[in-house]
Amino acid sequence: MGQVTIGQEESSLSATKNDNGRVEIPPGISALIEDGKVVDIWIEDLRKLNADVNVGGVLVSPQAALSDIKLALGPCSEVFP
Secondary structure: OOOOOOOOEHHHOOOOOOOOOEEEOOOOEEEEEEOOEEEEEEEOOHHHOOOOEEEOOEEEOOOOOHHHHHHHHOOOOOOOO
16 A cells, blocks of 8 residues: 655645545545645545555554544544535
8 A cells, every 4th residue: 555644745646636635545545735745644444445554654544443543543533515
C-alpha cells in the first residue's frame, strides 16, 4: 500500500485529484488536497482494505473489531459533510 501523510506534496502522490480536491491512495484511503498539499486523510471502510493500515505507528487490521480499534486509537467521532 502506498503511504500518504498530512502535509505531503500532491506531486509525490500516485493518484490525481478529482474536481473536489480528493484523491484515493490506494482505493479505500482518501486524501483531501488544498494548495498542492494533503490536508486530511480518511478511510471510508477499513473492512474493504486488503492490508493493515499504519495510523501513527499503530497497525490496524481490516478484520479488527471496532472495540479493538477504539482501544488502540481512541474513541471514534462521526463527521458529517
